């Protein structure tokens with residue numbers, strides 16, 4: 001007689017076939033991935049793109065370079081702890097760092113709406129200059145375009161960046177191994193909640209400030225210490241959960257995460273509860289995960305506790321071989337569930 005079998009059945013919610021762009025296509029979740037897979041990857045297919053990392057790693061003249069780009073449409077333009085200019089610089093700087101590179105040069109492209117106060121632009125540009133100086137990069141080229149009144153939303157900024165890889169490590173999803181530790185650099189959810197609290201007019205005892213910050217110091221310190229960093233990923237749009245799902249799928253490995261180990265401030269947790277959001281999906285602009293051999297996790301934590309913005313850093317889980325492409329989250333009561341990308345848009349125009 002046949003033995004009874006346990007069959008794992010998954011019932012993904014079907015995504016309706018879209019014929020137009022929706023706001024959810026910009027959310028970093030399932031719809032964004034669908035757009036990339038349907039439109040961009042088939043058209044631009046190249047090995048550098050297939051690495052599915054925060055930037056491309058390319059070689060030229062004997063040097064290994066990281067190259068990345070990011071557009072910024074955050075609304076409002078100014079919020080506690082940052083503004084569109086600070087995000088535009090730090091977002092690109094951090095993506096270069098996630099490739100294991102030292103960020104060097106940035107470009108800045110501006111799409112301005114007719115009627116925007118020049119004083120507003122000056123404020124954004126001053127913030128970009130300050131952020132670039134703090135991260136040790138130069139903004140060395142740029143572009144300006146103007147659209148008619150009503151056809152933009154004040155100001156959009158696109159930055160691209162180039163960095164130099166000065167070591168022999170291959171930092172990316174393909175280097176992740178079973179047994180690796182997953183180390184988180186600090187508390188999560190501040191950026192998304194700072195934006196949402198501003199938009200919703202929520203007042204707390206103390207305002208939630210965005211965590212927008214360059215990750216130069218912690219990343220350079222991890223690399224300078226000679227740690228065998230396998231992969232890094234900043235936790236921007238879609239938050240920690242989406243970043244881990246992307247890494248699990250790209251590496252075809254399992255990420256087993258302990259929810260109780262994830263640092264979240266009381267303020268952020270409270271704001272998330274009011275708005276019905278899960279901190280693991282809320283955007284950050286100055287936090288990252290580092291995946292490296294378990295034996296080096298303690299060293300990484302010690303380095304991050306000295307150098308990473310926010311805090312405290314935490315060992316939140318580890319990597320296993322199977323079932324491949326999955327992220328499991330063990331809750332306070334020991335229940336385990338599978339994390340997935342969000343299907344729609346949780347927080348539109350967060351960066």
Ligand code: MG
Pocket residue numbers: 054094095098233234235236
């Ligand atoms: Mg990134």
